[in-house]
Amino acid sequence: MAALAAATAAALAACGPATGGPAQGAGDGPGKGTLTIGVSLSLTGDFADPGKAAKRGYDLWASDVNARGGVLGRKVSLKVVDDTSNPNQVTTNYTNLITKDKVDLVIGPYSSLLTIPASQVAKRYGYAFLEPAGGGPKVFAQHLDNLFFVQPAAIVKQGDIFVDYLLSLPPAKRPKTAAFASLDDPFAAPLADNVRKRLEAAGIKTVYAQTYPDNLTDLTPVIAKVAAAKPDLLVSGTQSEDAYAQVKAMIQLGFNPRWLFVSNGANNPVEFPDKVGEDNTEGIFTTGDWFAGSQQPGAPGFVKAYLAKYGGQENDIDTTSAEAYSVGTLIEQVAKKTGKLDNETLISALHSGTWRTPVGDLSWDANGEPKGHYTLVQWQKHRLTPVYPAGTAAAGPLTAKPAWGE
Structure with missing residues (x-):
């Protein structure tokens, strides 16, 4: 690229x-x-x-x-x-x-x-x-x-708001280990890398990290390696199709991490529940700039x-x-x-x-980079719900992802 x-x-x-x-x-x-x-x-x-x-x-x-x-x-x-x-x-x-x-x-x-x-x-x-x-x-x-x-x-910086939320929790309630699976893409991989650096600096141990090629359609082998590492948290640096493929692989393998952050794809209120099943979205974190009720x-x-x-x-x-x-x-x-x-x-x-x-x-800097921040949203009751920061939250975050299909 x-x-x-x-x-x-x-x-x-x-x-x-x-x-x-x-x-x-x-x-x-x-x-x-x-x-x-x-x-x-x-x-x-x-x-x-x-x-x-x-x-x-x-x-x-x-x-x-x-x-x-x-x-x-x-x-x-x-x-x-x-x-x-x-x-x-x-x-x-x-x-x-x-x-x-x-x-x-x-x-x-x-x-x-x-x-x-x-x-x-x-x-x-x-x-x-x-x-x-x-x-x-x-x-x-x-x-x-x-x-x-x-x-x-x-x-x-899209994942920064998720890290900010995790670090706002008492240390005992934060994840202890994390895995990272990201697409080789100028959007997806740098986002996951940025989250990884911040979490490692906060003492959260990386137990697995992989960047997969953009022509890989079956992500079951990748997710199988993630599951074998038994992380508390999975950070998925994705675009759309691979986000759907990751979630489908997790469901197939019965891997259900306590925390799941999916950077892109999961923030699509139409395609995501359609592709992975409406009952398989609950508890997944992502970020957004616009959401229903904004x-x-x-x-x-x-x-x-x-x-x-x-x-x-x-x-x-x-x-x-x-x-x-x-x-x-x-x-x-x-x-x-x-x-x-x-x-x-x-x-x-x-x-x-x-x-x-x-x-x-x-507003933007000289290179066209915006100077603001995103909102952390989570799938709750079949809809994307803003959960952090407090000033924009419509509900509190679920701190443990429900099992698939619940």
Whole structure:
């Protein structure tokens, strides 16, 4: 993955100065023409489920803002293309969106894997790059001033709130041993490594740790080794499909750790219970920035609009949809505050102050890394429930995971 990102950067640099895109003056100006926004999403491939959730969020914002008269009087039109969850295709897509389709703005795909090459294309052509789902360390290590990750904190810090919770317990009630099973992915592995370092520093012993390749679909052998180590706690650094596979393997092997933290996949209120069984979710910890019942500014309005457009129940809304919707609200806010909307203005404005969104109050450092923190949530009674910190908790955490199927 690192080699791919480096090769992409080198290829872009070799092309010489960029020309041809509306990088400095998005389209026709206030009240004139259509505001065309390009986005590459994983509508097929490994990231298809969250990719489609992101599309729902983007589409919802576009329909909402158009009902309000558009952005500075300009109707929003989204041009969405499928990247098939492939980094090479995402590079091609954003290059074409900017140089051939000449879109006014671009917004981000799903995953750090795709965000890295996509953001390099955007930087090459002088475009702002607001993205809802690429927060791995390598994203920010690019030092791109045009990139803004639209979640409360970097992904590697997503597990910090879980560690904070564990360390808030009396030492006698904390886990004594921990195992770590993580996907070889720029999001998943660094998150698990960060949790491991903090727990080891607090005296919690690591009894097993493995990073498995991204093409491994049967995780039973991995979980069998975890189970043999008999840890009190399992930290699973995951994306979506491998999260489901890990849980299925635990159920099959009858391995039920007292504490189970699953970084991604488990925070999907729709796909996770569908993939692993609704009765197999109880007691699993994960983290989130939006959840059913959230009272963050704009969150109730987002929920109302989502249910009106797509139906269903609040508990069925994917957090990725809220994150993608928040990308749009930031574009709208910058336009309202500055009276104009171009890439240079977006970049400059977002690097100043704090901006309110349905996923929280956001601000960023020079590399696009957010400065906030996540909320610890736990599956309780078939729904994701905020349990820590106390100021946002809707219930107390279950300190021992129930048996599977309970």
